[in-house]
Amino acid sequence: MTIKVILALSDEKEKSAVRKVLAEMGSPKLEIIGSFENPEELVRLAASAAPAVVLLSAQFAREATIPLVERLTANPLVQVIVLLLKEDFNIARQFILSGAVDALPFEQIPSELPKSLESAFKRAQKLVRENYPRPSQIGQILVFYGPKGGVGTSLLVTNLAVALSAYQPEPVVLVDLNLQFGAVTTLLNLRPEVTIASLAQRFQGELDFEFLQSFLVNHEESNLKILAAPSRPELSELVTTFLVEKTFQVLRNNFAYIIVDTPTVLQDTTLAAFDIADQILLVTALDLLAIRNSQLVLEMLRKLYPSERIKLVLNRSNARFSGLNPEQVEEFLGISILAQIPSDGQVAVTSVNEGVPFVLSSPNSPLAQSIFKLASIIAGDRFNPPVPVIERAQENVLKRVVKFLLGEE
Numbered sequence: 001m002t003i004k005v006i007l008a009l010s011d012e013k014e015k016s017a018v019r020k021v022l023a024e025m026g027s028p029k030l031e032i033i034g035s036f037e038n039p040e041e042l043v044r045l046a047a048s049a050a051p052a053v054v055l056l057s058a059q060f061a062r063e064a065t066i067p068l069v070e071r072l073t074a075n076p077l078v079q080v081i082v083l084l085l086k087e088d089f090n091i092a093r094q095f096i097l098s099g100a101v102d103a104l105p106f107e108q109i110p111s112e113l114p115k116s117l118e119s120a121f122k123r124a125q126k127l128v129r130e131n132y133p134r135p136s137q138i139g140q141i142l143v144f145y146g147p148k149g150g151v152g153t154s155l156l157v158t159n160l161a162v163a164l165s166a167y168q169p170e171p172v173v174l175v176d177l178n179l180q181f182g183a184v185t186t187l188l189n190l191r192p193e194v195t196i197a198s199l200a201q202r203f204q205g206e207l208d209f210e211f212l213q214s215f216l217v218n219h220e221e222s223n224l225k226i227l228a229a230p231s232r233p234e235l236s237e238l239v240t241t242f243l244v245e246k247t248f249q250v251l252r253n254n255f256a257y258i259i260v261d262t263p264t265v266l267q268d269t270t271l272a273a274f275d276i277a278d279q280i281l282l283v284t285a286l287d288l289l290a291i292r293n294s295q296l297v298l299e300m301l302r303k304l305y306p307s308e309r310i311k312l313v314l315n316r317s318n319a320r321f322s323g324l325n326p327e328q329v330e331e332f333l334g335i336s337i338l339a340q341i342p343s344d345g346q347v348a349v350t351s352v353n354e355g356v357p358f359v360l361s362s363p364n365s366p367l368a369q370s371i372f373k374l375a376s377i378i379a380g381d382r383f384n385p386p387v388p389v390i391e392r393a394q395e396n397v398l399k400r401v402v403k404f405l406l407g408e409e
């Protein structure tokens with residue numbers, strides 16, 4: 001998400017100090033909107049540009065700057081940082097009481113403004129995620145399916161959903177349709193009191209979001225919402241295809257991304273999810289049995305759905321000793337690979353055993369970076385991970401090449 005920074009500065013020295021800080025921050029997600037002289041114009045623009053951060057000189061509207069801050073912050077998606085000519089605790093306090101998120105004296109602009117902006121950006125993103133009205137927006141349903149058990153579908157899907165939720169402003173829900181042996185809550189170290197089975201027990205044919213919401217579990221670290229699988233295998237029988245269809249219809253109107261994990265066994269509930277999916281993502285691996293099962297499933301899916309709806313994700317794409325490579329897989333299956341996820345036993349197993357998604361605990365790892373790349377394919381530039389993805393990986397490779405050429409490695 002691009003955050004707009006609106007400059008409402010009246011002092012030349014202030015303007016150049018602020019521009020220097022913004023240039024050094026150099027984030028591509030930052031859009032600077034020019035200088036303003038007129039408070040009315042500023043109020044109008046801030047409201048239409050929201051979410052936005054306004055950098056406002058304390059003397060911008062002379063004695064009327066405090067009421068101006070009140071007017072600007074009447075819109076909760078507008079964050080105001082006030083710049084004071086000099087340090088003055090009382091004035092700073094008045095601005096903060098009128099709604100500014102910070103008030104900085106001129107001499108602290110170089111050292112404190114970057115932190116202040118970062119925190120205002122985070123707050124704006126959080127507000128958008130929690131409060132932004134989503135009138136009639138239709139979310140994307142992405143169903144992941146592993147044609148062979150154990151290829152890593154649940155780990156991949158869980159980390160993707162967490163990454164999308166944590167680093168992208170729109171709301172995300174993860175549905176665990178592996179109704180007998182759901183893994184999602186274990187991977188997130190959650191012990192849910194409500195699951196899709198409790199929803200099924202209370203379901204009487206009608207479903208609205210308020211009711212469905214009470215069966216969603218929150219993953220606090222990422223704000224991801226989860227519809228958990230039943231706590232015991234025998235409870236899976238309570239969940240009907242009718243309930244699954246209704247659930248997706250409601251979720252689609254309230255979340256931007258509905259990510260779905262499924263079991264390898266092709267149950268009727270999995271087929272119901274395929275039917276409603278915007279994309280079906282097959283997860284496979286460089287192993288002959290996984291490839292053969294992928295071929296069988298692809299044959300089936302191609303008969304039922306348009307081919308642009310079907311995608312392929314290759315897990316453990318760099319596995320050695322496989323005797324197969326990604327290009328051979330693409331050629332054999334007649335479909336190009338949307339994303340490749342490398343194998344990293346240490347990061348994966350630590351993440352599974354600790355119940356902390358690796359996209360949060362090891363964002364620099366190639367494994368997390370590959371998930372960020374997939375999230376960018378899905379969400380475009382609304383996805384804004386903590387570590388700039390590909391650039392960093394390439395930079396490291398470049399550094400290594402240079403070191404190698406210089407004989408340092």
Ligand SMILES: Nc1ncnc2c1ncn2[C@@H]1O[C@H](COP(=O)(O)OP(=O)(O)OP(=O)(O)O)[C@@H](O)[C@H]1O
Pocket residue numbers: 146148149150151152153154155156178183262263264315316341342343344345346348349352367
């Ligand atoms: N890229 C990877 N690198 C290393 N290990 C991985 C990778 N992906 C998955 N694994 C490991 O594979 C194991 C199985 O993963 P997971 O449970 O996600 O697979 P699954 O396909 O969902 O299995 P199931 O068929 O039981 O639903 C996990 O222990 C995980 O640590």
Ligand SMILES: [Mg+2]
Pocket residue numbers: 153154155178183261262263
């Ligand atoms: Mg699984």
